[in-house]
Amino acid sequence: xxxxxxxxxxxxxxxxxxxxxxxxxxxxxxxxxxxxxxxxxxxxxxxxxxxxxxxxxxxxxxxxxxxxxxxxxxxxxxxxxxxxxxxxxxxxxxxxxxxxxxxxxxxxxxxxx
Amino acid sequence: xxxxxxxxxxxxxxxxxxxxxxxxxxxxxxxxxxxxxxxxxxxxxxxxxxxxxxxxxxxxxxxxxxxxxxxxxxxxxxxxxxxxxxxxxxxxxxxxxxxxxxxxxxxxxxx
Numbered sequence: 001x002x003x004x005x006x007x008x009x010x011x012x013x014x015x016x017x018x019x020x021x022x023x024x025x026x027x028x029x030x031x032x033x034x035x036x037x038x039x040x041x042x043x044x045x046x047x048x049x050x051x052x053x054x055x056x057x058x059x060x061x062x063x064x065x066x067x068x069x070x071x072x073x074x075x076x077x078x079x080x081x082x083x084x085x086x087x088x089x090x091x092x093x094x095x096x097x098x099x100x101x102x103x104x105x106x107x108x109x110x111x112x113x
Numbered sequence: 114x115x116x117x118x119x120x121x122x123x124x125x126x127x128x129x130x131x132x133x134x135x136x137x138x139x140x141x142x143x144x145x146x147x148x149x150x151x152x153x154x155x156x157x158x159x160x161x162x163x164x165x166x167x168x169x170x171x172x173x174x175x176x177x178x179x180x181x182x183x184x185x186x187x188x189x190x191x192x193x194x195x196x197x198x199x200x201x202x203x204x205x206x207x208x209x210x211x212x213x214x215x216x217x218x219x220x221x222x223x224x
Contacts, residue, residue: 004156033210045212045213055210094210099212100145100162100212101162102157102212104157105156106154106156
């Protein structure tokens with residue numbers, strides 16, 4: 001299995017909703033990432049988990065809350081989002097120390113209304 | 114990590130080689146050049162990386178100039194499926210978890 005699977009593929013949520021994005025990989029990778037990508041822009045790193053511990057938070061607002069329940073799963077909990085948070089959210093994984101070679105999922109396209 | 118400069122867009126004919134340039138004039142001795150691409154509605158895909166020697170794999174070739182200030186990604190026989198945004202990234206290998214994407218080159222392969 002050489003894939004990163006993200007669910008759901010599309011999500012529409014209101015500004016008062018709570019939702020979660022899920023990411024799963026079975027490649028044995030011990031680093032997992034969340035990226036945010038706005039239309040026609042490059043992906044921007046949000047969070048990095050290394051060996052199930054949060055190692056990087058790129059000053060992301062607290063309405064985004066990551067969670068890594070185990071080495072195969074990564075969640076992104078969403079609460080009280082704003083319309084400007086609408087974007088493609090990408091999950092990726094890599095195996096340290098080869099952290100330049102990320103395997104990405106196809107993303108969750110989030111629309112906040 | 115050093116900054117990279119890439120053309121905004123390029124095009125090539127199907128079946129011909131696509132040569133995508135990247136300028137990284139401030140690259141330091143321990144920084145590698147990575148290439149990723151992102152096909153529409155998909156996540157980025159790793160293509161290749163190198164330090165100073167030319168590299169080749171099943172997807173592409175990477176040519177790095179002797180002074181390492183620039184590189185070229187070569188897709189030897191471009192197909193319509195190679196239409197994508199191509200990102201050149203310079204980073205110290207294994208030094209951190211960060212992968213910082215620039216604006217990339219939008220490659221259009223014409224039939």
